[in-house]
Every structure is written in structure tokens, then in C-alpha cells.
Amino acid sequence: MSVELMAQKAKKAAIVLSGLDAGKKNRALDLIAKKLDENKEEIFKANIQDIERSTGENLAEPLIKRLKFDEKKLEDLLDGIKSLIDMEDPIGKTLLSTELDNELELYKVSCPIGIIGIIFESRPDALVQISALCLKSGNAVLLKGGREASLTNKILYETILAATREAGIPDNWINLLESRDEVSELLKLDQYVDLIIPRGSNEFVRYIMDNSRIPVMGHADGICHCYIDEDADIERAVSIVVDSKTQYVSVCNALETLLIHEKVADTILPLLKEKFDERNVELRGCDKTRGIISCSAATEEDWKTEYLDYILSVKVVESIDQAIEHINTYGSGHTDAIVSENKANIEKFMNYVDSGNVFANCSTRFSDGFRYGFGAEVGISTNKLHARGPVGLDGLVTYKYKVVGKGHIVADYAEKRRKFTHKPIDEKFSV
Amino acid sequence: MSVELMAQKAKKAAIVLSGLDAGKKNRALDLIAKKLDENKEEIFKANIQDIERSTGENLAEPLIKRLKFDEKKLEDLLDGIKSLIDMEDPIGKTLLSTELDNELELYKVSCPIGIIGIIFESRPDALVQISALCLKSGNAVLLKGGREASLTNKILYETILAATREAGIPDNWINLLESRDEVSELLKLDQYVDLIIPRGSNEFVRYIMDNSRIPVMGHADGICHCYIDEDADIERAVSIVVDSKTQYVSVCNALETLLIHEKVADTILPLLKEKFDERNVELRGCDKTRGIISCSAATEEDWKTEYLDYILSVKVVESIDQAIEHINTYGSGHTDAIVSENKANIEKFMNYVDSGNVFANCSTRFSDGFRYGFGAEVGISTNKLHARGPVGLDGLVTYKYKVVGKGHIVADYAEKRRKFTHKPIDEKFSV
Numbered sequence: 001m002s003v004e005l006m007a008q009k010a011k012k013a014a015i016v017l018s019g020l021d022a023g024k025k026n027r028a029l030d031l032i033a034k035k036l037d038e039n040k041e042e043i044f045k046a047n048i049q050d051i052e053r054s055t056g057e058n059l060a061e062p063l064i065k066r067l068k069f070d071e072k073k074l075e076d077l078l079d080g081i082k083s084l085i086d087m088e089d090p091i092g093k094t095l096l097s098t099e100l101d102n103e104l105e106l107y108k109v110s111c112p113i114g115i116i117g118i119i120f121e122s123r124p125d126a127l128v129q130i131s132a133l134c135l136k137s138g139n140a141v142l143l144k145g146g147r148e149a150s151l152t153n154k155i156l157y158e159t160i161l162a163a164t165r166e167a168g169i170p171d172n173w174i175n176l177l178e179s180r181d182e183v184s185e186l187l188k189l190d191q192y193v194d195l196i197i198p199r200g201s202n203e204f205v206r207y208i209m210d211n212s213r214i215p216v217m218g219h220a221d222g223i224c225h226c227y228i229d230e231d232a233d234i235e236r237a238v239s240i241v242v243d244s245k246t247q248y249v250s251v252c253n254a255l256e257t258l259l260i261h262e263k264v265a266d267t268i269l270p271l272l273k274e275k276f277d278e279r280n281v282e283l284r285g286c287d288k289t290r291g292i293i294s295c296s297a298a299t300e301e302d303w304k305t306e307y308l309d310y311i312l313s314v315k316v317v318e319s320i321d322q323a324i325e326h327i328n329t330y331g332s333g334h335t336d337a338i339v340s341e342n343k344a345n346i347e348k349f350m351n352y353v354d355s356g357n358v359f360a361n362c363s364t365r366f367s368d369g370f371r372y373g374f375g376a377e378v379g380i381s382t383n384k385l386h387a388r389g390p391v392g393l394d395g396l397v398t399y400k401y402k403v404v405g406k407g408h409i410v411a412d413y414a415e416k417r418r419k420f421t422h423k424p425i426d427e428k429f430s431v
Numbered sequence: 432m433s434v435e436l437m438a439q440k441a442k443k444a445a446i447v448l449s450g451l452d453a454g455k456k457n458r459a460l461d462l463i464a465k466k467l468d469e470n471k472e473e474i475f476k477a478n479i480q481d482i483e484r485s486t487g488e489n490l491a492e493p494l495i496k497r498l499k500f501d502e503k504k505l506e507d508l509l510d511g512i513k514s515l516i517d518m519e520d521p522i523g524k525t526l527l528s529t530e531l532d533n534e535l536e537l538y539k540v541s542c543p544i545g546i547i548g549i550i551f552e553s554r555p556d557a558l559v560q561i562s563a564l565c566l567k568s569g570n571a572v573l574l575k576g577g578r579e580a581s582l583t584n585k586i587l588y589e590t591i592l593a594a595t596r597e598a599g600i601p602d603n604w605i606n607l608l609e610s611r612d613e614v615s616e617l618l619k620l621d622q623y624v625d626l627i628i629p630r631g632s633n634e635f636v637r638y639i640m641d642n643s644r645i646p647v648m649g650h651a652d653g654i655c656h657c658y659i660d661e662d663a664d665i666e667r668a669v670s671i672v673v674d675s676k677t678q679y680v681s682v683c684n685a686l687e688t689l690l691i692h693e694k695v696a697d698t699i700l701p702l703l704k705e706k707f708d709e710r711n712v713e714l715r716g717c718d719k720t721r722g723i724i725s726c727s728a729a730t731e732e733d734w735k736t737e738y739l740d741y742i743l744s745v746k747v748v749e750s751i752d753q754a755i756e757h758i759n760t761y762g763s764g765h766t767d768a769i770v771s772e773n774k775a776n777i778e779k780f781m782n783y784v785d786s787g788n789v790f791a792n793c794s795t796r797f798s799d800g801f802r803y804g805f806g807a808e809v810g811i812s813t814n815k816l817h818a819r820g821p822v823g824l825d826g827l828v829t830y831k832y833k834v835v836g837k838g839h840i841v842a843d844y845a846e847k848r849r850k851f852t853h854k855p856i857d858e859k860f861s862v
Contacts, residue, residue, distance in 0.1 A: 015759060019782045098804050104793060106803055113815055114785065194815050209644060215816050236838035243840035328446060346862045350833050351450045354545065360862060362535060362836030371844070372537055372832070373529050373853035384544055384625050385646050386817040389832045401803070401820045402781050405793030407667035409674035413802070422804035431777045431791060 003185035006142065007192035009172035010115050014140035016170050018112045022089035025136055028167035032132065033081045035163045039155065040074055046151040047124065054148040062250065066122045069152050073125050080129060083375045084136050090393045091138050092429075099423040104405040107429040110397050112138035114194040117186050117214070118378070119144045121200050124152040129376050130197075131160050131174055137396035142186060142193065144177040187212035199379050202306075217391065219382035221306045221332035222252030224364045227323040227349065229340030230261040234268055236361060237339040242275050243363040244337065250308045252380060253335050253357075253367040257303060257313045259323045262288065265316045269293045281310045288316035303330040320345050324352050331355060333382045335367040356382060356389040404431055434616035437573065438623035440603035441546050445571035447601050449543045453520035456567055459598035463563065464512045466594045470586065471505055477582040478555065485579040493681065497553045500583050504556050511560060514806045515567050521824045522569050523860075530854040535836040538860040541828050543569035545625040548617050548645070549809070550575045552631050555583040560807050561628075562591050562605060568827035573617060573624065575608040618643035630810050633737075648822065650813035652737050652763035653683030655795045658754040658780065660771030661692040665699055667792060668770040673706050674794040675768065681739045683811060684766050684788075684798040688734060688744045690754045693719065696747045700724045712741045719747035734761040751776050755783050762786060764813045766798040787813060787820040835862055 036043070047069040054064060096108035116139050120126045127145055134141045145153040157176040165171055177183065186193065190213040198208045198218045205218045226244055228237045244255035260268060265288065273293040276283060283295035284302050295314070302313040303326070317323045320338075327336050337359035338349040350358045357367045367390065369377025374392030381387050387395030412418040467474070478500040485495060527539035547570050551557045558576055565572045576584040588607040596602055608614065617624065621644040629639045629649045636649045657675055659668045675686035691699060696719065704724040707714060714726035715733050726745070733744040734757070748754045751769075758767050768790035769780040781789045788798045798821065800808025805823030812818045818826030843849040 015783050015785065213640060239838060239840055243842050247841045343862050352446050357832045359834045362834055362839040363841045365841035366834055371851065384829050388829055398815050398819055401788045403790045403793055403797055407670060408793040409670055410678045410794045410796035411674050414678065420802065431774050
């Protein structure tokens, strides 16, 4: 089947999906959990084949790790699906209701986006998470996973499909693409596909943005900053910076640049240097930093770099304003933190730093859908429109305006026979 | 000044703007209204020059009409600004608050988008409306108006600038581009500009979408449908269809295709034919339609056409499902209406028609920001993401996540020393 035909059929399924009640969607999610558990031995077997083949092809160790789908991963997924079932249905919520005139009412009601194309890398558990989020939010999906996980993805897809079929949901709501050529086809289908969520390298996300008219939700870079204010608690600052940088270095919410106020640099930098030496973190500092501790020199390029590695760039600043300006110039709008005991400075930082996630006195690593209590996430968005930061169910939903009248026509208002009342009403949508 | 330099300066102004309190923004809006009134003679004079020049250049009559800026237009604008002042500040609203753990709190807080590029055609009053909406929502703007309105736009821009300067707002928050070359430059500035709102022809909107990485909010087409159900009130149906088609034909929310259930076509079509003959509306019908009334034949192309003229395509359908499918196939996701007394059918139509505005028993012409009670609109969006339908203040706002802790680090949760509580709290953001 061509991707276009797949998308056409998915569009019909999406229309059906948009009208499903919460009970039916939750029953389908429950069946997915059940069937995943029933088929687990087969799934693990397929996964071992994927791992063996990929190891033979010299896939890098961290990618092999991500590729692994075992009992622990399955348990996490089943927990995730259970928490998703418990969540309120995001569809059909009345977001606004206004009486426009007597018996003419306006409602803003949440509804699914439609068809979502998701391109993800090695982790096969992402396929299950994303499909479950899309099902709960009533969206049809076209999924493309990494080649290295192809057997695992295939059996996961088949398991989900069998479960939703049993629940009476049209098959075409979920679709698995298998080749790269199909991705190129997908990018052209702006007539059918409403949103693409790419999860992969920066270059890959940019490539997709440049090669499709379809809106893209994704993040290009995670150049996260921590600014230690002159009024920082020193112990806290050290602990937060160390956690932000080293708790897990290869992720987008890890710290890449430390900004430190000159009044506390003398005290804090030597303490940090000691901690980072223990953890083999290379520091790259500005001139002032290098006047206090010994480290290599940071270049202009360093301020723009997402290392995803045991490297940290360090800059001493003269003021909070200079810190904010640095972040708004070099940052990527992902996650930036201030460590300070001064409330006015915290407020200033949180208002003026133009990022999706702004933190006070905690680690940048908290920037995550699970930690935020969203149950699951499809990714973290550095877009400013539609959805920003970690994206859970809310980011997979849009709205439509519903207006219900009793024969109202505009000529009556244009010719001043009637007037709008525009009165907020406290009512859910009904006809 | 190059557009890039303008955008760089606008970015700095946008950061200041994002932190302005409601009082300061409202004072600025009040000053804008005052100065527009003070300078009105000069503005009218500039407008007359624009009209005379454009008439000499044989600009089409409807465009000359739109170009006109007189006492009546000014009054409407001043009313609009007053209602905007009375509206709640859309910025700094707490949209969600969750306790993640003891003394670790997550807030989702509304904030401005940043820098918005707006390209509009002849109507100079749009410049004032859009600037006022952007100011109230804390966004900086780059404005490009039509060449035909250049003198009017210039003096309106200068008047607004003088007012906001007096209110203490940095000059660079508002910028007027004067040439087409500057638009090409603007489209490349995805580093600074967060959103482009084009108001113009379909081709123009598509051109912009294809030539910029910047997200575009606009509408490509307004192919609006009205479906007359088998359970329709006949008198209502006729009145709604006539209003939807003829109350103002050249606008995006005017009716372009009528769908009518075969069970009522025999009764209603002759009544409509009489009304439309009186109003010189050309009907283009499917075969079944032409079996009932005399009219020209509709082609496949007609179902895809936004006439913006005294032409209506008509199709007889066998069922509400066929009507919904027709709309979801040929529609543009703008505004579609059902006329029916059957609640189940109304609900079905409103759920399954995949458009930004779905109406029951009222004219498609109600699809408008003013009529919806939004005070003003920057346009009507047929995008499905971010903002859909008429876009007022809400569509010019995004959000950021703010997390406030007391030294919290992720290692404590990863190593199971602490657990998330994820408890909703009923609190506004504070540090």
C-alpha cells in the first residue's frame, strides 16, 4: 500500500476516532496492555534478534541499550498505559462558552488534531507510548521506527492493532511505515497529515522542517543554562549544577553552559572544579573563569554547542541582566535555571528568559513529561507555538468552535435589528 | 535599517514588553486612542492622497473602498481599543499548577509569543487593530501594509509609536516595513521572528508558507458548506442559506456549496431558486439538482472552488454521512453549517465535520472574531494547530513552564530516595 493510500484510509479512521467516547478508548488501552503482556515472550524474542543483528552491524553501545525491550521496559509501559486510562478524556472538553444572543451560543470544544506522523529512533517502547497517547487523544498515527528495531516494532504494532481491532476501532487508525522512501512520501502528504513529530538528531529535525509543509513539533537543540546568582545558596548551587550536568549527560535537558555571578565565582568555581574533576567533566571557561580555576578556553562556538557529553562551558557574568541576555542570545529555548535566594531576581529571570521551561533552585533535569506528572510524553518541544516544553496529551489536542442557533442570520445584526449580548455562560456544549 | 537589525532590536523590545504589567499596556492603548483622535485630520488627509493616487493607478473599486479611512472607521477603531482595554490581561495567567514534591512546584503560565510579522493588504485600519492586539498581548510586531495605503499606514504607525513612546514602551516594539524586498528579508529571519500572519490572497499565503521556516498562521481558502438535513425546518433553511450566500459575497465565511438531503430537495430547491434568481446568484448543480430546478452543471472543479462571488454550487445527497464525507473531502476546514431539527444529526455533524467552525441552525457568516465576542481579530485561521477559527488575543499568547524548588535534584528521584507527589494545587504562580 502506498503511503498516500495509507493516509487516505487513516483520515477516514481519524474521523471515526474523533467521535469515540472515553469508555471505548480506555477499553482499547486496557486490551493493548493485556495483549502486550500475553505476547511478551514473542516480543522479547524479536527484540533479541534485533539486538543480535544490530550488534553484528556494530551499532553503537548506547543505541543498543536503547533498543533493548525487556521485562522492566514492559512493566514501565504497562504502568504508563494504566495511568493513561485513569486520566481524564482530553477530547470534548468545553473550553469556553458564550451566549452571542438569545438562543445563539458559542462553544470552544477540544477535539483531536487528526493524523500524526511520528518518526522515532531506536527505542521500541516509544512506539507503544506514542500510540497509546494518540489513541487516548483520538488521533490516527503513521509511525516510522528505526531500522535497527524493525522486528520488535513490527510485533508491537501487530499486538496493538489486534487489541484495538478487538475493541472495535477501525484498523487504519495505526500504520507502520517500514522504509526511508516512505518517509519522503509522508513529508509530501500535507493534504492528509496534520502534524509530524520527529524524534532524532538535530540535523534530522531540521531536514524535516525544510522538506515538508506539514507543521513539525520537535526540538532542535537543548542548550540548557544554569545561572548562579550573587544571592545563591552555595551548597545548593553546587548540588544543582552537578546534578544538571552529570545525572545523565546524553539527554536534551542536561546542562551545557554555566553562568556565574562574579561576586560568588571565587567561592563557587573551586568547589565545582573539584566535583567535576572527580566526575571527569571537562570545563571550558571564559577569561575570568580561567583567572579563578585552571581549565581550557571557551570559544564563541562553545556557547552555541549542545555537548551531550562530559563537557561544560563556564562564563562569569557581571549581572543577572547579562546572564539573561546571554541565555536569550545563545540558548535554544529548552530549559534554563537560576539558583538564587533573592525573590526579585528569581522573578526577573523567570519572566525574561524566553524558554519553554524556566526553573528556580532545582535541576534542569526535571524538564520531562513524566516528572511533570503528564503520565507520558511524545517529546519535548522547543517550538513556541501550539505546544511548548514536555508534550503529553494536551499537545495532541486542538479545538473547534461550535455555534448553535435557532435560525439566526447575520443580516439582522448588520442591519441593526438585533444586537449581540456576548455573555459568558457556565455551560458545557450541548445541542 | 536592514530588516535583520530591525528584528534584533525588536527582540530586545519584546523581552521588555513580555514583563509589562496590564496597567502600563492599558495606559499605552489609551494614549494610542487619544493621539489617533488628535491626529485625525492629518490621517484623513494622507488617506485622501492614497485614494487619489490609487484611483489614478486604476485600483479596483472594492480595494479603493477598503482603503478608505474616515470618521466612521476611526470611531470603530476607538471603540475597539476601548473594549481591548477592558479585557483581562492575557499574559501571566496560571494555566496549571502541580505540586511535584514537597516545595517543588510546577506552573504553566501564559506569556507572549515574541515577535510577530504581519503582512496585510489595503485596509489601513487593520494596522491599528493588529498593533493594539499585539501590544495588549505583549508581542513586538513587524508590519508590512499594501503599497496603495502607504501614506495612511505611515502616519498611523507614527501616531502609535508616539503614543507608546509617551507611555514608556521601547520604540522598537513596532516596526513598519515599506518595500516588497523587505518582505523577502523578513521570511528568512526565523532566528528572530516567531510567527507570520499573512492577510491576502490564497496564492500569497501559500507563497509565504513555501518560502519560510517561520510558522504561518493564516487561511488558505474558505470553502464553506451548508447542509440541509432531511429534518430541517424549511423556512429556517431558506433564510440561513440566503444569508450565508448573499449577506456579503466576497468574504471567506460566505457560503460556496449547498448540500441538501434528497428527501427535502424537491420542496426546498424551488424556493431557494426563486430567492437566488431575485439576487442574481448563479446556481451550479449536480445531476439530481438539475432534475429539480434549471441551472448549469457543476463540475468536479466547482466543489473545490471558493467563488467569493454570486455563484453557488449545489449537490443533492442521500444521507448526512454523504454530506459529512463531501465536506471533509472538498472543504477547507473553515466554517460549515447544518440546518436540522434532529439533535442526533446535529451532534453527528458537529463532531465529525473536521473544520474550525461548525454551526447548527445559523448562518456561516457568524464566523468572525467580533461576532464571537473576541473584541477584535488578527484573522481567521484554517490551521489546526495553535489557533483555529477567528483569532483574537488568545491566539497571540503561548505559555512557559515555571518550576520552583528548594535545591531539588533529579538524582534523588532516580535513586529512589524521593518520590513525586504530582498533586494538583490551586495556586497562582509565585516564587
